[in-house]
Every structure is written in structure tokens, then in C-alpha cells.
Amino acid sequence: MASENTKDISREQVAAALIAQGEDPTAERIEIAVRQQSDQARNIETQEYAKKVLARFAGNERVSDLYDDDEQFANAIRDLAGPDFEYPDFSHLTVSQASKKAEAMAARSLDSSLAGSRKEVGFALAGRRFKSEDWSMIGFHPTETVAADAMKSSADKRNLAVMPAEVYFAANGNVRQWNRLGEPIAERKAPEVRQEQSSPSPDM
Numbered sequence: 001m002a003s004e005n006t007k008d009i010s011r012e013q014v015a016a017a018l019i020a021q022g023e024d025p026t027a028e029r030i031e032i033a034v035r036q037q038s039d040q041a042r043n044i045e046t047q048e049y050a051k052k053v054l055a056r057f058a059g060n061e062r063v064s065d066l067y068d069d070d071e072q073f074a075n076a077i078r079d080l081a082g083p084d085f086e087y088p089d090f091s092h093l094t095v096s097q098a099s100k101k102a103e104a105m106a107a108r109s110l111d112s113s114l115a116g117s118r119k120e121v122g123f124a125l126a127g128r129r130f131k132s133e134d135w136s137m138i139g140f141h142p143t144e145t146v147a148a149d150a151m152k153s154s155a156d157k158r159n160l161a162v163m164p165a166e167v168y169f170a171a172n173g174n175v176r177q178w179n180r181l182g183e184p185i186a187e188r189k190a191p192e193v194r195q196e197q198s199s200p201s202p203d204m
Contacts, residue, residue, distance in 0.1 A: 044177070047106050050080035051099070059096030067091065081105045123147035124165035124178060127158035129190070137178050140167050148186050162186040 053076035057066065066073045067087065078085045081102035090098045122142045126135035138156060141147040147162040154160060161184035168176045 046079050047082075050076040051103070054080065054095060054099045054102075057095045059094060059099075061095045063093050063095065063098045064091045066095070077102055118169045119166055120169065121164075121166045121181070123162055123185075124167070124180070125150050125154065125160065125162055126180075127156050127160050129158050135161065135163070135180065137165070137167075137175075140165065140175075140178070144185065151186065151188050154188075157190055159190045160188040 053072055057073060063077065067077070067090075068074075077090065077098055080099070081090075082105055084105055085102070090101065093101065120140070120142075122140055123144050123146070124135075124137045125139040125141065125147050126137050128135050138154065138160070139147070139150055141150060144162060151160050151162055163184045164181040165178055166181055167178045170176050
């Protein structure tokens with residue numbers, strides 16, 4: 001099951017979620033909700049990047065041998081572990097052990113942040129520009145048919161796909177996290193950009 005970020009949730013969807021929760025979707029309230037979603041997305045992206053950085057180091061190297069001399073390593077282990085990171089708890093560990101410990105701390109932090117969330121399972125409409133990118137959720141729908149219809153009518157110019165997904169909603173309707181539950185079941189490729197050739201100017 002792959003985790004994706006939620007930074008591309010539209011303001012229209014936020015407004016609809018607020019209305020569903022009985023809140024007044026004022027412009028100020030929508031902006032607050034969007035910022036909260038962006039913060040959550042950045043945290044997830046930061047942790048994923050930290051994992052990639054730590055994977056570059058030999059698993060049997062000691063944290064104490066790297067932490068003070070390699071700023072990138074130090075930042076990565078702190079970013080992955082989160083705000084509860086304490087150097088003495090990691091200094092005696094190997095990189096492999098420290099990475100596992102940091103991931104466990106990140107998971108506990110995520111579980112805590114999702115406590116009290118409402119989980120819904122349905123179908124996500126997601127987009128991306130390149131295959132190397134993660135899918136970004138554009139919309140969440142209760143059925144495959146509704147999601148496929150949304151994909152057909154979407155003005156988004158990226159590659160689009162419909163996939164089974166689960167979404168965690170906060171009490172105020174904000175999307176806290178979404179997880180892909182399978183491979184895309186319908187896709188729409190980005191339209192090709194054609195460059196018009198300029199006609200040769202007539203001889204004077």
C-alpha cells in the first residue's frame with residue numbers, strides 16, 4: 001500500500017467537506033484548511049526524502065561516526081524521527097538500526113495524528129506529469145463510475161488515473177492522508193502538446 005501526498009486537494013473539495021461537517025466555508029476557513037493539508041503533505045514528503053538519504057549510507061555504520069560530520073545524514077535522521085528525536089537515543093545505533101527506530105517513531109506520530117479520523121474507502125482521481133512522480137489526489141469518489149466520469153470531464157492537463165483508495169478525514173473535514181489500495185483501473189494520458197510550424201513568409 002503506497003502513501004501519497006494531499007497537496008493538490010482543490011479548494012472546492014475543501015469547501016464541500018466543510019459544508020458536510022456543518023461549517024460555514026468562508027474564504028478564510030478554506031485557506032486555513034488548505035494550509036493544514038499542505039503542512040501534512042510536506043511532512044510526508046520530508047520523511048520520504050529522509051528515507052532515501054539514509055538508504056545511501058552503509059547499514060553497519062555508526063550514527064555517532066556520521067552525525068557530527070555529515071549534515072545531510074543528521075538532517076535526514078531528525079526529519080524521519082520527527083519532533084521526538086533525541087540524539088542520545090540514536091548515537092550508539094548503526095544506521096540500519098537507527099533508520100528502523102526513526103521509522104517506528106514516525107509511524108507512531110502518524111497514528112497519533114490520525115487518531116479520531118474518519119476513514120472512507122472509495123476511488124481516488126489522481127494526477128501526475130511524469131512516471132517518476134508520485135500520484136497526487138485530485139478528488140475522492142464513492143464509486144468507480146463517478147471517479148471515471150470525473151476523470152473524463154477534468155480540465156487537468158496531467159496524466160490522470162482512477163484507483164482504489166482510502167482517505168482519512170479530520171473532524172473538520174480536512175483530508176489528513178490518503179493511501180492507494182491498488183493499481184490504476186482507468187487512465188487518461190496527458191494531451192500531447194503540438195507546436196505549430198510557422199509558415200514561411202512570402203517573398204516580397
